[in-house]
Amino acid sequence: MLYHFDRTTHRLDELRSVDAFGASVLEKDIELALASTPECVFRAPKTKGSPVLIVKKSVAWRRMADIIAVDAEGRLVLIECKRGWADRDALSQLLSYAAEYTADAFARLCEDWKTGEGRDSGRAFLDAFREFADDRGIESTSIGKDHVLVVVAAGRDDGFQQIARYLESRGVPVYFVPLALFMKADGELFIEVKPIDLAPSGTSVYGSATERATADGVWMINTDETHSPGAWERFIDRGVAAIWGYPDGPATLQAGVKAGDVIYAYQNGVGIVGRGTAKNGDVTQAMPGSSVIPECNDGNEWHLAVDWMPVPPGKKAVTNREVRQKTGTGLPVRNTFCRLLKANVRKVIGEPWEK
Template identity: 25%
Template sequence: MDHLFTVDGQRATPISRTGLAAENLLERQHLQEWVIAHPQVLGESVLVVTAEYDRWADTDGVPARDRLDVLGLDATGRLVVVELKRGTADRDVHLQAITYAALVSRFDLDTLAHAHCAFLSRRGEALDVEVCRQRLLDHVDGEWSPALLQRPRQVIVAADFPKQVTHSVVWLSEMGIDIDLVQVGLWRVEGHLVAGFTKVYPTPEVEEFTLAPARVEGEAVARKLQERSHSRKAVHVLVDAGLLPEGTRLLMTPRHGVTEAIRADIRSWVAQDTARAAATWTNDTAKPLLWDADGAAYSPTGLANHIFTSVTGRSVDGIQGTKWWDVDTAHVPAGVDPEAWATLAGSDLTALARQVTGTRKDWTELHTLLGGVTAGRWTTYGDLATVVGSHPVPIGQHLRACGRCPSPWRVLTATGEVSPGFQWPDPARTDTAASVLAGEGVRFDGGTADPEQRMREEELRQLLDG
């Protein structure tokens, strides 16, 4: 608070600001005790575990000289490392907080229980270690997680912060390290001292609109390169598998790396021009998306980042763009079985890549299977895909283009019908697949082949085993 007034009707009288040093108040004896008595200034539901902790030692067994001001535990199960300064914080105060966070990140429940027990004992409350352990467990909502202890939250409390600290803390927060800055102020009001604690960073607005991608997604920003690698891998898998034909329509649903508030902003932005929500797939491993809004080629993540920046005016890292784009199954590409295409509904590019991971473009086994489907028998795209480790869509695409596939007309949809997308590799042929099948002895009932004549997955596998 920069300005504080006493108010008497229309009259507001400024209150003079003072400081802890000016009032002969000390860091340890006063400020620290205020925080211990009122841990809500550190955040919601914080239990003070210990204070003035110095019971660690280096690898040689020599006790360390570092003394942690306050250590708390919040209800999520994360430790809260608190550094206190009664005046303006030192330029390297954040480095001190990080050092303490690194030290306590190796603590386990037993270490914390003993530290809490010793802390309470010094303050005149004698509890045994088991009681202290249970007190810690009871404070945490849900199960105790050792993994969460390895990611402490840090809080620096000071009268003011130099720019070196605020700039560093902003960057560290964007990198996924939680550091809060809390400013302590002191005023003299009618002979009494009034203390105030104000969280100056991150403010709710900053947390929502600036740090949200890092904090909401948690690990995602810290693993930015890993997420980019995942996106690249997904594109390569899809191209190699031939799952998405050239010209496949994709629709955008913003997911990974953005908050719900930003998603709502993106939806409003798209409503102004619906072309912004659509793209066309090309089998280019570098930039497979042609965006309807400008016709330019993008990678999935590159386009997601571009859209984020267009909406928010800021750049962002950590978005995995392949999670933003879904197949528009209402638009069936030419030559694709509509039933097989419908199975892609509700899956983003990342999920689709998982479905076909390991798929090869070596169709030798497929040709072997097709050669084993004899006259008077039929099979399905799905059965063939399952046996060779592919998907019905690339199977259909291959049959449509390959001039060497044995008897492609003997492959039908899951319901036993000729696919609307079926076409002869030789465009000069004018007979229909159904007429050829009927001539080979396949019985049809209203366009549906006799299920008794179907070669199913088990029978197809025997062709390969032999």
């Protein structure tokens, strides 16, 4: 049971679960609410912002997805909101939007940017994306050719899941984001959105728990030097991989890491600066005196014990640009911590440690 807590009167007001239809909430109301705060759809610490670059939000006069975005790998991310349950028609609608980007995805995204989020920025879409993806040399031809579909709704039926599994088998990931509405006795509305982790390409969204648990463990962590300069050196000194700022605390590191798993450290603007081995899968809260993120002052810092090996002498950090040139896909640099499944990517970033 959820309650609204008034700290002045110490009163608890029950928040009653309601459906959008019963509360007279229009689908457009939800669309506009999520479009104004698209970051709520994706899990990310407040310090890092959204793992996607918003290109354009829904406008009343145009038939389009509610939110158009790209991720750091250059994948087109289309987000559709529904006030009720999502069925196969919701995916059909998104696929029709995605089809409009088939001929020249980059040109279409540039136009969306000019009339959308980039309208008042004075920046070209390619420049904005290069900065976002930490890859100053990325070619326009690699942007928007792969697609990710995201549906935000109160629920999903079997037809939705059947089509979603089929699309994933064809290389198009489909994510479902649960949404719920609550109402106070006075009619005030509250919305709950359970955000998702946007997994790197090659990762199964609908894979079983057994498949995820038995997948070999190769991971990447972003050291977040942008917001905590010198973090990588402190990772080495303390023998940890660290995250901070997530509202759900340690959940990001509790992703199935096992003792012996390989973890690569990515430093923004530099590349893969270290390779380590997880000592165990235990995630612990940083205690006073053990913090590696001095900017974290609320205790919401979490560690995973790792034996780190910096780039060997005479070798250079593998950059995101090099990975893209050699494999055709970039690193998920906007993910804080994630599993790497693509064998060719893992081979390239591991080359400095090969004898």
